[in-house]
Amino acid sequence: MTARVLVVDDILANVKLLEARLQAEYFEVLTANSGQQALDILARESIDVVLLDVMMPGMDGFEVCRRIKGSHATHHIPVVMVTALDQPSDKVLGLESGADDFLTKPVDDIALVTRVKNLARLKMLNDEMIMRASTGKDMGIPDDGSLARALSARSGRVMLVDDHPRSAARLLEVLSKANDACAERDAQTALVRLAGGNFDLLIVSLSLQDADGLRLCSQVRSLERTRHLPVIMLVEPGDEARLLRGLDMGVNDYLMRPIDRHELLARVKTQIKRKRHSDFLRHRLAESVEQAITDSLTGLHNRRYMEGHLRTLVSEAVRTGRNLSMLVADIDHFKNVNDTYGHDVGDAVLREFSVRLRRNTRGIDLACRLGGEEFVIIMPDTDLTHAYQVGERLRACVASDEFAIGDGRSIRVTASVGIGTLETSDDTPETMFKRADCALYIAKRRGRNRVVADAA
Numbered sequence: 001m002t003a004r005v006l007v008v009d010d011i012l013a014n015v016k017l018l019e020a021r022l023q024a025e026y027f028e029v030l031t032a033n034s035g036q037q038a039l040d041i042l043a044r045e046s047i048d049v050v051l052l053d054v055m056m057p058g059m060d061g062f063e064v065c066r067r068i069k070g071s072h073a074t075h076h077i078p079v080v081m082v083t084a085l086d087q088p089s090d091k092v093l094g095l096e097s098g099a100d101d102f103l104t105k106p107v108d109d110i111a112l113v114t115r116v117k118n119l120a121r122l123k124m125l126n127d128e129m130i131m132r133a134s135t136g137k138d139m140g141i142p143d144d145g146s147l148a149r150a151l152s153a154r155s156g157r158v159m160l161v162d163d164h165p166r167s168a169a170r171l172l173e174v175l176s177k178a179n180d181a182c183a184e185r186d187a188q189t190a191l192v193r194l195a196g197g198n199f200d201l202l203i204v205s206l207s208l209q210d211a212d213g214l215r216l217c218s219q220v221r222s223l224e225r226t227r228h229l230p231v232i233m234l235v236e237p238g239d240e241a242r243l244l245r246g247l248d249m250g251v252n253d254y255l256m257r258p259i260d261r262h263e264l265l266a267r268v269k270t271q272i273k274r275k276r277h278s279d280f281l282r283h284r285l286a287e288s289v290e291q292a293i294t295d296s297l298t299g300l301h302n303r304r305y306m307e308g309h310l311r312t313l314v315s316e317a318v319r320t321g322r323n324l325s326m327l328v329a330d331i332d333h334f335k336n337v338n339d340t341y342g343h344d345v346g347d348a349v350l351r352e353f354s355v356r357l358r359r360n361t362r363g364i365d366l367a368c369r370l371g372g373e374e375f376v377i378i379m380p381d382t383d384l385t386h387a388y389q390v391g392e393r394l395r396a397c398v399a400s401d402e403f404a405i406g407d408g409r410s411i412r413v414t415a416s417v418g419i420g421t422l423e424t425s426d427d428t429p430e431t432m433f434k435r436a437d438c439a440l441y442i443a444k445r446r447g448r449n450r451v452v453a454d455a456a
Helices: 012-024 035-044 061-070 088-096 109-133 146-152 165-175 187-196 213-222 240-248 261-293 303-320 334-341 343-359 384-400 429-445
Strands: 004-008 028-032 049-053 079-083 101-104 157-161 180-184 201-205 231-235 253-256 324-331 366-371 374-380 403-406 409-411 415-421 451-453
Touching: 004 012, 004 035, 012 028, 012 109, 028 035, 035 049, 035 061, 049 061, 049 109, 061 079, 061 088, 079 088, 079 109, 088 261, 101 109, 109 240, 157 165, 157 187, 165 180, 165 201, 165 261, 180 187, 187 213, 201 213, 201 261, 213 231, 213 240, 231 240, 231 261, 240 253, 253 261, 261 303, 303 324, 303 366, 303 374, 303 429, 324 334, 324 343, 324 384, 324 429, 334 343, 343 366, 343 374, 343 384, 343 403, 374 384, 384 415, 384 451, 415 429, 429 451
Parallel strands: 004 028, 004 049, 049 079, 079 101, 157 180, 157 201, 201 231, 231 253, 415 451
Antiparallel strands: 324 374, 324 415, 366 374, 403 409
């Protein structure tokens, strides 16, 4: 993979060393020799990861990190603090400033590359979701402060997997001060609970006596329900090889034993916050996709989705020789409804018509609003005779009961229906739709409130 990395250090030799190591792995490297210069670069350049020295004159690394994380434009950029001070208090201060990780000088080559790759991969995934969801406002998704609320929730649901009783008890006591935490001794029991629960974080000891902690991490990453769950590994000194394997498979963070309680809580808080941010983006992306294929007034699929789905169904029906039919329905004299009662009543009629349309469709059928007062039902495995029966049932359902329009009033509504079906292997979505549309035109010409089948 490739990514743009900003190296910030006031000592030129340190900058050149990190630059050479990263360029050997094909990263694009930008450099800055002060905190302010780094902020200026971030304001005008697209950066994927920041490697930030702590001890700099003027503005130190902690303050630079706070400013990066405090800006709406740069808060999502991962920051790795690079320091010669290997004290837990320094790590806690950095994590509270918003840092995503730490590297201690002299920087190990493998740890450097592994950490930068993992953070760059996470950044690129988030960038993709942000880009896809960025049209949310234009598509009617409100900016209602829900992201801020999601990130402000302090406690999370945390599972600890550790089969050393005293270690597990100490860690659980610390975790429970700020989170809803539980502990499991057995790895497979933990996996079952994780798949069935709504956890925010998994903490796994790599020194399990009766199981392989790395295997559990791998299984968590392979399951659909847990693949986005953040994982922190607890590592014994000297077990760096397994640590790097864990980081390479996508584990998010780690803690070396003996574990400082303040660092533990800080790292847990950081991972939960990042998960909630990613969950929020994923949810907004799903909303954006749903908005793109759904008619906002009726909740039916829209024309864009219908056209793509119809192409797939026609291709499959031609390939397999199975039946495929289409119903096009139009509300009779709908313009008079709008002109007489207003567009609010017209909208209410469209919504109720959609409800009755759904009532006459099967699970495999696709009900859509083409636009205005025109609707479509696409019916796989349905021949012309059965499609006509569906059309007649819909017509009768619309005409039988008046439509309520508020204040105790109601109006009578009818619909005309045209039916088209797939006839030959040369048929296309366009020819099939044309048959149904021509049939609809004939139904209207014959007096409306009727069904006509395949009149082309």
